[in-house]
Amino acid sequence: MTARIFMVALLVGFLAMPCFAAEEQLSIRLVEATSDEKADAEGLKDIVAILKKNLAYSNYRLLASCTIALPFADEIETRVLGDYTVKLSGPRDNLSVSIFRGNKRALKTTISLQVDKPFMLGGLPGQTGKLILVFLVN
Amino acid sequence: MKKLSTEQIRTGLRKPGAAPVPGADEFWSDFKARARLRNQEQPVEAPVMSISGGWAMALAACAVLTLAGYGLVLFLGGSEPRAPEIQAAESRAPEIQDRELSSVKSLDVEVAHSAVLVMNDELDQGTIVWIVDMQTDDNNEGKGV
Numbered sequence: 001m002t003a004r005i006f007m008v009a010l011l012v013g014f015l016a017m018p019c020f021a022a023e024e025q026l027s028i029r030l031v032e033a034t035s036d037e038k039a040d041a042e043g044l045k046d047i048v049a050i051l052k053k054n055l056a057y058s059n060y061r062l063l064a065s066c067t068i069a070l071p072f073a074d075e076i077e078t079r080v081l082g083d084y085t086v087k088l089s090g091p092r093d094n095l096s097v098s099i100f101r102g103n104k105r106a107l108k109t110t111i112s113l114q115v116d117k118p119f120m121l122g123g124l125p126g127q128t129g130k131l132i133l134v135f136l137v138n
Numbered sequence: 139m140k141k142l143s144t145e146q147i148r149t150g151l152r153k154p155g156a157a158p159v160p161g162a163d164e165f166w167s168d169f170k171a172r173a174r175l176r177n178q179e180q181p182v183e184a185p186v187m188s189i190s191g192g193w194a195m196a197l198a199a200c201a202v203l204t205l206a207g208y209g210l211v212l213f214l215g216g217s218e219p220r221a222p223e224i225q226a227a228e229s230r231a232p233e234i235q236d237r238e239l240s241s242v243k244s245l246d247v248e249v250a251h252s253a254v255l256v257m258n259d260e261l262d263q264g265t266i267v268w269i270v271d272m273q274t275d276d277n278n279e280g281k282g283v
Contacts, residue, residue, distance in 0.1 A: 106247070109242060111240065111241065111242050112241050118240065118263075119242075119264075121267050122266060
């Protein structure tokens with residue numbers, strides 16, 4: 001009987017593998033938009049074309065990044081990227097995002113993220129230029 | 139007893155149809171008679187696939203768990219029910235559904251700024267929200283796009 005239960009557990013685990021394999025990841029990148037010609041777009045290959053086409057900046061630099069598994073393990077996920085703290089909660093199609101600089105909240109927003117469709121929130125003041133937070137689910 | 143010479147034996151052996159061929163019935167009755175002289179082992183029956191009660195229950199439990207697992211995945215991963223007209227539109231134009239971009243539902247900027255721009259790039263499949271002249275306490279020199 002034990003062998004049967006073991007085999008059933010194995011089979012269920014095998015059948016459930018696609019569910020685990022399909023786990024989604026949310027990546028957040030802090031990008032600096034700059035006129036500095038030395039800035040390279042390393043780590044931004046997938047979005048640099050969109051940025052250059054729609055914004056007046058010619059160069060972009062990746063300052064920080066993080067990845068979080070979806071759905072979130074905690075009710076509120078907090079990540080620090082550069083001078084900004086990002087707090088996230090909810091499912092990706094109704095994601096609440098609060099952005100803090102220091103102790104002060106700069107903005108809060110609710111966004112719907114589609115897989116492989118980047119969402120960029122820009123205009124945040126940075127040290128030498130404007131900053132952009134790039135949210136991407138894949 | 140007549141003794142045959144070697145030449146006669148050779149000639150006799152070369153004549154066709156010298157040995158009688160037994161019929162099928164005669165062959166098999168002779169075979170069965172010879173077979174009865176030896177002890178024969180009982181024929182072994184071919185194994186028949188049978189599912190015992192335990193295995194049946196295990197397979198049934200497996201099927202139920204699998205269905206329940208997929209149902210749970212569909213339930214958790216499914217979106218809110220859509221209106222019939224939206225479902226009809228999606229069925230007519232599935233390619234439009236695939237091009238749905240990430241979007242902003244609400245935005246509340248709590249620091250000084252002059253405007254908010256939302257750009258949906260259908261071609262490159264990206265969405266940009268740009269806050270113009272955003273200023274924080276320690277940075278009051280915000281610049282536009």
